[in-house]
Amino acid sequence: MSVHHQEVPSLLGRIAAAMSEAIGRVREDLSGADPVVRRSEHADFQCNAALSLAKRTGVKPRDLAADIVAALGAGGPIASAVPSGPGFLNVTVADDAIWEQVAARLADSRLGVGVPEHGRRTVVDYSAPNIAKEMHVGHLRTTIIGDSLARVVGFLGAEVVRQNHLGDFGTQFGMLIQYLDEHPDAAWHQDELGDEVSAVSALDTLYRSARAEFDADPEFADRARARVVALQSGDPATVAVWQDIVAESERSFRAIYDRLNVLLTPEDSVGESFYNPLLGDTVDELVDAGLVVESDGALVFYSDEVSGPEGKPVTLMVRKRDGGYGYDTTDLATIRYRIRDLAADRLVYVTDSRQALHFQLVFEAARRAGWLTGGITAEHVAYGTILGPDGRPFKTRAGGTVRLMDLLDAAVSRARAVVEEKNPELDAAELDRIAELAGIAAVKYADLSTSRVKDYSFDVDRMVSLTGNTGVYLQYAHARIRSILRKAGDPDTSVDRTVPLQPAERALGLELDAYGAVLGEVATTLEPHRLCGYLYDLARAFTTFYENCPVIKADEPVRGNRLALCRLTARTLGHGLDLLGIVAPERM
Numbered sequence: 001m002s003v004h005h006q007e008v009p010s011l012l013g014r015i016a017a018a019m020s021e022a023i024g025r026v027r028e029d030l031s032g033a034d035p036v037v038r039r040s041e042h043a044d045f046q047c048n049a050a051l052s053l054a055k056r057t058g059v060k061p062r063d064l065a066a067d068i069v070a071a072l073g074a075g076g077p078i079a080s081a082v083p084s085g086p087g088f089l090n091v092t093v094a095d096d097a098i099w100e101q102v103a104a105r106l107a108d109s110r111l112g113v114g115v116p117e118h119g120r121r122t123v124v125d126y127s128a129p130n131i132a133k134e135m136h137v138g139h140l141r142t143t144i145i146g147d148s149l150a151r152v153v154g155f156l157g158a159e160v161v162r163q164n165h166l167g168d169f170g171t172q173f174g175m176l177i178q179y180l181d182e183h184p185d186a187a188w189h190q191d192e193l194g195d196e197v198s199a200v201s202a203l204d205t206l207y208r209s210a211r212a213e214f215d216a217d218p219e220f221a222d223r224a225r226a227r228v229v230a231l232q233s234g235d236p237a238t239v240a241v242w243q244d245i246v247a248e249s250e251r252s253f254r255a256i257y258d259r260l261n262v263l264l265t266p267e268d269s270v271g272e273s274f275y276n277p278l279l280g281d282t283v284d285e286l287v288d289a290g291l292v293v294e295s296d297g298a299l300v301f302y303s304d305e306v307s308g309p310e311g312k313p314v315t316l317m318v319r320k321r322d323g324g325y326g327y328d329t330t331d332l333a334t335i336r337y338r339i340r341d342l343a344a345d346r347l348v349y350v351t352d353s354r355q356a357l358h359f360q361l362v363f364e365a366a367r368r369a370g371w372l373t374g375g376i377t378a379e380h381v382a383y384g385t386i387l388g389p390d391g392r393p394f395k396t397r398a399g400g401t402v403r404l405m406d407l408l409d410a411a412v413s414r415a416r417a418v419v420e421e422k423n424p425e426l427d428a429a430e431l432d433r434i435a436e437l438a439g440i441a442a443v444k445y446a447d448l449s450t451s452r453v454k455d456y457s458f459d460v461d462r463m464v465s466l467t468g469n470t471g472v473y474l475q476y477a478h479a480r481i482r483s484i485l486r487k488a489g490d491p492d493t494s495v496d497r498t499v500p501l502q503p504a505e506r507a508l509g510l511e512l513d514a515y516g517a518v519l520g521e522v523a524t525t526l527e528p529h530r531l532c533g534y535l536y537d538l539a540r541a542f543t544t545f546y547e548n549c550p551v552i553k554a555d556e557p558v559r560g561n562r563l564a565l566c567r568l569t570a571r572t573l574g575h576g577l578d579l580l581g582i583v584a585p586e587r588m
């Protein structure tokens with residue numbers, strides 16, 4: 001997108017600007033005050049400035065409201081502003097202004113949305129599963145949420161740098177490599193395993209065996225420790241096996257990524273091991289800055305800002321007693337690297353809320369070390385737990401972790417039944433294709449549509465429902481409008497601004513006008529559920545419109561205007577779903 005792109009100013013923004021000007025005309029000292037313009041149930045918009053400013057002026061709010069109305073300039077999008085109640089202003093938008101913005105958004109490839117995040121280099125750390133371990137439902141959440149955030153801020157102009165901070169280093173790999181060395185018959189390469197088992201799941205099982213042997217057999221434990229040293233000192237044979245394990249695991253993750261339609265590419269994989277060469281310097285800098293203290297032979301960072309239960313100090317482990325480095329040190333080196341080498345303006349970390357304290361400490365250390373300074377921001381995007389139908393953390397009946405592929409399969413098969421019932425005429429191949437899109441949409445949307453800090457229950461039947469705030473409902477809403485447009489021959493009609501608006505047309509037009517503002521909110525709060533809620537409201541506004549306003553049977557110019565509303569709604573729905581990482585099929 002170019003900086004020269006012409007954003008379509010929203011009606012809300014234009015009304016706020018007009019009110020602001022009028023307020024300044026009434027009293028110069030009030031210039032620049034927030035005009036407090038909101039959508040309203042009683043009119044198109046409501047301006048509450050008179051109420052909030054009356055105290056400062058000593059004038060009765062109702063009188064101030066009347067003065068503001070008198071000072072409103074002629075022309076512009078406001079048809080009328082009427083004082084009501086204790087001093088609200090009920091604002092009605094001129095019909096032609098609504099048609100004009102519909103036409104302007106429709107004429108623009110970006111639907112009139114601007115680039116408020118332009119040039120902001122934003123590092124989004126998400127997914128980050130652990131090598132030789134199955135991805136669990138927590139990784140599903142970070143993958144889905146992080147991907148949607150990367151899409152939204154990217155669309156708004158941010159320079160997004162995706163980082164898949166794979167857990168690819170640690171002493172556990174020494175143990176696993178030693179075990180594999182001693183069990184050369186163990187199968188863990190995908191080509192030996194076939195389709196039923198993924199390489200990462202085979203490795204996960206082998207790792208558990210290695211762990212058990214480590215605990216039971218002190219001699220194996222010694223050999224495993226020697227293997228850790230060999231790995232860390234770069235012994236070529238050991239490193240080769242480790243690389244092979246990483247590659248096989250990543251292949252398994254990729255199968256999930258492909259199915260989920262996420263943006264992550266192999267180039268985005270910058271795992272923990274990448275930071276190994278940077279750990280020493282990072283620690284030296286923290287030592288030089290006087291930010292670590294020695295405790296029992298280890299180096300520890302103490303927080304000045306947070307304390308634990310009963311005022312207990314909270315710390316980051318900067319260097320362990322044995323001289324080794326762990327997760328904490330790696331994240332310190334990571335934040336330093338992202339700021340210095342990636343030149344990040346904004347750092348976003350998507351992990352479950354149990355890591356909130358960890359990131360709080362990493363950010364504090366980075367500030368005190370002088371890395372996280374100026375306008376650079378760091379944010380932890382925390383999310384809750386996926387619960388099973390019993391309201392407890394999601395586990396298989398046997399108490400094991402739920403395989404993501406199984407979960408996706410279950411959603412797709414339920415979606416298949418729903419789609420088939422609705423469209424018995426679809427042939428098998430088309431049904432499979434749509435069921436896959438619907439099932440994946442169901443899973444993603446269920447995750448994105450709840451406020452992310454909350455836990456939610458994985459309820460497949462609810463997810464694939466055709467009614468209510470679901471991904472499948474929105475895909476249907478989109479496909480239905482596409483079918484209306486096909487029936488109408490999808491003519492690229494122009495919009496006649498002189499046509500008077502019906503209430504349902506007006507409501508839909510105003511809803512469409514709010515798209516850019518909602519995306520801006522998502523970028524600021526990093527909360528995708530706001531976009532979900534918006535798309536759901538938009539789909540419902542369309543339904544009301546379609547029930548009340550015949551489209552195909554209407555006469556020109558009404559027909560053309562209504563088709564324009566259909567087209568803009570379909571495009572906005574499709575675009576919004578795409579920013580959620582959801583594909584909206586043409587037919588469904």
Ligand SMILES: NC(=[NH2+])NCCC[C@H](N)C(=O)O
Pocket residue numbers: 125127128129130165166167331334349350351
């Ligand atoms: N920079 C980070 N610490 N990113 C998140 C890593 C998540 C970690 N691998 C886990 O599975 O919990």
